[in-house]
Amino acid sequence: DTAVSQTPKYLVTQMGNDKSIKCEQNLGHDTMYWYKQDSKKFLKIMFSYNNKELIINETVPNRFSPKSPDKAHLNLHINSLELGDSAVYFCASSRDRYNEQFFGPGTRLTVL
Amino acid sequence: DAKTTQPPSMDCAEGRAANLPCNHSTISGNEYVYWYRQIHSQGPQYIIHGLKNNETNEMASLIITEDRKSSTLILPHATLRDTAVYYCIALNAGNNRKLIWGLGTSLAVNP
Numbered sequence: 357d358t359a360v361s362q363t364p365k366y367l368v369t370q371m372g373n374d375k376s377i378k379c380e381q382n383l384g385h386d387t388m389y390w391y392k393q394d395s396k397k398f399l400k401i402m403f404s405y406n407n408k409e410l411i412i413n414e415t416v417p418n419r420f421s422p423k424s425p426d427k428a429h430l431n432l433h434i435n436s437l438e439l440g441d442s443a444v445y446f447c448a449s450s451r452d453r454y455n456e457q458f459f460g461p462g463t464r465l466t467v468l
Numbered sequence: 469d470a471k472t473t474q475p476p477s478m479d480c481a482e483g484r485a486a487n488l489p490c491n492h493s494t495i496s497g498n499e500y501v502y503w504y505r506q507i508h509s510q511g512p513q514y515i516i517h518g519l520k521n522n523e524t525n526e527m528a529s530l531i532i533t534e535d536r537k538s539s540t541l542i543l544p545h546a547t548l549r550d551t552a553v554y555y556c557i558a559l560n561a562g563n564n565r566k567l568i569w570g571l572g573t574s575l576a577v578n579p
Contacts (some may be wrong), residue, residue: 370496385523397553399512399569412566446511453565456502 359383360460364445369437371443377463379447387411388430389433389448389457390422399446405430406453437467472556477574480550486543488573490556493516493537501532501566503541505552512555515541546577 360381369375381388389412390402403422404412409420419435434441444464448457472540473491479484492501502517516523516530518539529542543550555572559565 397571399555399567401504401566404566414566421566448511456514456517457512457567461511462509 360449360458362445362460362463365461365464366464366466368399368468369441370468371437373437374433374435375382375420375437375465376431377445377447377465378400379430379432379460379461381428381447381458381460383449383451383458385449385458386427387450387453388427389425389450390430391446391448391459393444395443403430403432404453410423411453427451434465437465441465442467471568472558472570473568474554474556474573476563476571477564477576479576479578480543480546482548482577482579483545486546486550486575486577488541488554488575489538490540490541492556492558493536495536495558496560497556497567499570501529501530501539502557502559503528504555504557504567505550505554506572507549507552515554517559546575548577548579 363378376466387406391399393399402416405424408424415468422434424430444462446462447460500517500519503515504512506512518530525544532539553572557567560569
């Protein structure tokens with residue numbers, strides 16, 4: 357059973373399109389995160405939700421909008437995709453905001 | 469959060485202990501030391517964390533110096549599957565803690 361799952365695994369799209377990445381965790385965790393890993397392999401936090409409430413919102417373009425319909429899901433919607441959005445996006449979850457994080461397998465987004 | 473410094477790469481022979489160092493000379497009293505690793509093309513994986521005392525779990529041991537300015541992650545019997553990038557992160561105990569990731573140490577375990 358996959359603890360943190362993401363769909364899709366790969367996403368190739370054209371500039372200007374709108375796309376969504378879905379994340380689900382079956383660990384019963386309260387806190388979920390979105391990270392971006394760029395081509396230089398730096399991993400940066402984008403957003404964090406605790407019990408469906410946004411608690412971390414880094415300097416991310418407002419084209420990126422997270423949505424947490426319930427504690428087990430945190431989706432990432434991206435409008436007007438740009439070339440610089442190409443990266444691997446990781447979802448993670450933790451029991452609460454103070455505990456270790458469990459990561460999903462990543463979604464490789466390529467914007468052409 | 470304190471900045472951490474790690475060597476960019478290390479090698480280890482299969483079956484031997486891998487000792488990965490991390491400097492965190494500006495760490496404050498309420499900052500934990502966390503270790504994660506990322507195997508190629510996978511999501512990061514939590515390994516271990518500690519505050520002052522040495523810690524051990526089924527994956528690794530964490531040795532923190534008495535002044536807490538550095539630590540060492542020990543994989544006691546490295547296998548080929550331990551080849552990965554290892555990240556040392558100093559994380560404060562306050563609200564809305566954020567993992568600040570560096571470039572880590574790329575560990576190659578050789579047969």
